[in-house]
Amino acid sequence: MIEEPATLQIRAKIKRPTQAQIDAFKNIPTGFLCDAMEGQGALCTSIQPVCTDGGLPLHAHGPALVADNGPAEILATMGALHIAQEGDIVVAAAHGHTDCAAAGDRFCGMMKNKGVAGFVTDGQMRDYSGIVAAGLPAWCAGLSPNSPYSNGPGKVGFGAVVGGRHIETGDIVVADRDGVVVVPFAMIDAVIAQLAAIQELEDTLDAKVQDGFCEMTKVQAMLKDGTAKLVS
Template sequence: MIEEPPKLQIKSDIRRPKQAQIDAFRNIPTGFLCDAMEGQGALGMAIQPVCTDGSLPLHAHGPALVADNGPAEILATMGALHIAQPGDIIVAAVHGHKNCSAAGDRFCGMMKNKGVAAFVTDGQMRDYPGIVAAGLPAWCAGLSPNSPYSNGPGKVGFGATLAGRHVETGDIIVADHDGVVVVPFDRIDAVIAQLTAIQELEVSLDAKVQGGYCEMPAVEAMLADGSAKMM
């Protein structure tokens, strides 16, 4: 018989971005980041803000602390809370399991007390009024009042795949009303380097559209060179 793993494994040498790298993502829209990563980077759009009426902040950024739980499990998330540092975003993977909460109001309150910046999960959450009262921004796959278990096994500080994208501890997470984007650790500086140019282009195009601009020069060029035709 294969030996069973420990109930909980916590990585001791967790890599973290520098504070200046983290600060570079403050108030950056998720769309800008996807533009800087060939149009990609977002978790599946089943992951949405738990609250959209303004009762909770709709922007969060920080380094991922990944809690890889099994379905209907919370033990790894408990381990992540135990080692979390202020500004971390706890990313709780439950392998897409539905009909069970991955965290509730008290857990959100404890994360807020620990200084966690936000909570992201591919599972559901519960105790909505208490979540709002706790004040911790959160992104999830909906709500369910069912309770999770804490039997393990679980892993903290490694990586996990959730909502169609792999997230490693130390990656940058940026979340807003549009969704959640993952900036891989090794691409942080490259993405930061592109943000100024992307912001300038966005501001310029916004001004043109507000001024009445509605042209499609790319389509005009395709019609001109024959790669598109009027039928």
């Protein structure tokens, strides 16, 4: 028989990006980040903003503080709240469990008071009106009024699979109306280095489209070199 784990484990030493690294992701669209990571990086599309009608900000960025809860559990999220630093994104792993809430309005209010920049979970949330009133940007897999438990076991400050991607504490999380993207800690500087070029390319194409551009130059080139052809 395996040894029973501690009810709650909290990592004592947590790696964190520098403030300059964090600031580089302010107001950056999630699509830009995916473009910088070979088209990848987004969590499952089931994880969406809890509010899209203007009641809450639709952009948040910061270092991940991962709370690895079991299904229907919130003990690890409680531990994350205890050690959270200003600007953190609390990421609550519910292991895809969607039959009860992973957080509600009071949790959001306390995280907001602690200076947390946002909340992300692959579980559901509840107390919609209170969440909006708390003012904390949040992304989740829907709403459920069912209550979670806080019995553990849980781990804080390590990593977990959330929305189909492994997230480690210290990774950069950026969330907006399109979804949630994770930049692994080891890739932070490489992604930052590409952002200016991606922005320039986007701005250039936007201007061309606004001026009437409507051609697929890749298709034109393929027709010209024979890799595509017109057929009757």
